[in-house]
Amino acid sequence: MVRTLRLNRDRVLRTAVALADEIGLEQLSMRRLATELDVVPMALYKHVANKDELLDGMIDVVVGEIDPPGPDTAWKPAVRERILSARRTMLRHPWASRAIEVRQAPTTAVLAYMNSVIGMFRAGGMSAALTHHVMHALGSRILGFTQELFTAGAAAPPPDLTLFPHVLEVAMSAAHENDSVVGAGCDDQFEFEFALDILLDGFEHLHARNWHP
The missing domain is CATH 1.10.10.60 (Homeodomain-like)
Incomplete structure (x- = not known):
């Protein structure tokens, strides 16, 4: 049976x-x-109850897959580890980042996740005021994805980049990756970690200076 x-x-x-x-x-x-x-x-x-509640529940399932950092990890590597785990999770579920973006309010799991990240900064000694600005600076990167300036859309004739020499110079300096979500020629993972590390270094510097608004 x-x-x-x-x-x-x-x-x-x-x-x-x-x-x-x-x-x-x-x-x-x-x-x-x-x-x-x-x-x-x-x-x-x-x-x-409805499709919206289904979507909220799906987001909570996905966010629940994000691994916590190891015990007794210092704030900076802990935040980095947590965010990179979030990125791996979002890459496993490509629809999830957009679903999170369009929700009018964060779900319970998203709030719990954000609370844990804030807690890492506070445990590292950062003031609530600095942590407030830190969370704004990180933006969607906290959850492992970035909101890009340009997103993929309908195919269009490529512009003549020789008319924009500085854009051309920077574009040609990158190692090319055809399926990049950041843009042609960009290594998604490198760009994500590069910006994350710059931000974390900056937060550490401000904290060391006892920065306050």
Whole structure:
């Protein structure tokens, strides 16, 4: 006799995350999720009230995958380790960063995660005022992704970069990576870590100077 897995909220959310990984968030619907779970769509509403609640729950599942730093780690490597774990998590779930961006309010798991990062700075001796500005400076990088100036869109004829010599010079100085999300010629992971390290070094310098607004 085949035993049917019991439908519960955790199973609904984890199946939705796996399905979004496979088909993309745009294609995910309550009906498609119900089919994946082999239940009628109405059965889902016992566990999530609507699509927005489903999405919030999916975000919480993903954020819950971010590893904490090792015990007794100093604030700077701890923050770096936590954020790079967040980046690995977001790369496993490419839809998640956009889902987080479009929510009007952070979910419980996102707030708990932000609280843990703030706690690392405070444990390192940073004032609440400096930590406030630090969190603004880090922005979405806290959760392992960056909001880029230009995002991929419809194909368009490439501009003549010889008209913009400084842009051309900088663009040609990079090691090329065709599938970069930052821009043609950019190494995503390097660019992310480069900016993160600059920020962490700057925060450390301000803290050492006993900076206050």
